[in-house]
Amino acid sequence: LVAQCGAQLLGFALVLMTHTPPYRCFVPHPYADLLDLAVLPDARGNGLGTLLLQAVKSWAKAYGADYLELGALSNNQGAIRLYERLSRMSKDLPCQPVTSGTLQSKKGASKCQNIK
Numbered sequence: 001l002v003a004q005c006g007a008q009l010l011g012f013a014l015v016l017m018t019h020t021p022p023y024r025c026f027v028p029h030p031y032a033d034l035l036d037l038a039v040l041p042d043a044r045g046n047g048l049g050t051l052l053l054q055a056v057k058s059w060a061k062a063y064g065a066d067y068l069e070l071g072a073l074s075n076n077q078g079a080i081r082l083y084e085r086l087s088r089m090s091k092d093l094p095c096q097p098v099t100s101g102t103l104q105s106k107k108g109a110s111k112c113q114n115i116k
Contacts, residue, residue, distance in 0.1 A: 001016070003048045013052040013053070013055065014037070017063045017064075017065060018030070022076060023056055030064050030066060031067050034070050054086075070083045
């Protein structure tokens, strides 16, 4: 998924639809794994990360995910806050934050928020 303003790419989210491993100790189910999410520094602070995550949730739900797995490095407080906020807001698709990935937030000036 990408966020863009005209021809300018402002951010993206890379998500993978996957299934639990085929071992008897796992209950088989599909889930979505957010592999990466990034927003240009100048475009941060305007809600693009939230819009991208909402688009990821919609995509995952449409493809039958039981939950969305989110990841962030333990020192990436911006990502952790964003993911925790999304987890509290989730009622239709549970989010399971884990530690491993990347995202940061800063104030930006862009007001164009087109998610495709």
